[in-house]
Amino acid sequence: MSNKRRGQLTVSGEWAKHLRPFFRRAFWKGERQAAKDVASKEQDACPQSIQEIEAVENLLSRVASVPAIGNGLELWVPHALTLKGVHVPLDVAMAVVLDKALSLGLEPEGYRSESGGRWYLYKLLSPKDPSDA
Secondary structure (H helix, E strand, O other): OOEOOOOOOOOEOOOOHHHHHHHHHHHHHHHHHHHHHHHHHHHHHOOHHHHOEEEHHHHHHHHHOOOOOOOEEEEEEEOEEEEOOEEEOHHHHHHHHHHHHHHOOEEEEEEEEEOOEEEEEEEEOOOOOHHHO
8 A cells, every 4th residue: 555644755655564664664764865855955945044144243243333322223133143153042142142232221122023034123221310219
């Protein structure tokens, strides 16, 4: 019996009872190889902007270069980030960037998602009034 079920990439051949262990191994080997081929084709089809990898150190230097006077900062952050040459999750990298932004008097205002990454928005902290204390 040869059929293809939903979610499978390859077709299973007829499995005679005495050959089932062999054909099972052969089927799942073909399924794993087909999944790798599909993943590599999808990665090749991605535009270069999505595959862009940015170093967290570059983001920190851009945040530090913001002048003291101004409305704030818009920071482009791609989905793939590295810290000291090692890939890091986005939330870990953004915690480091946020710490730097807060030390410079910037607070987060939100973000806009686009293909390949996000635009993070920061605004200057409003100075505290001494009479409020």
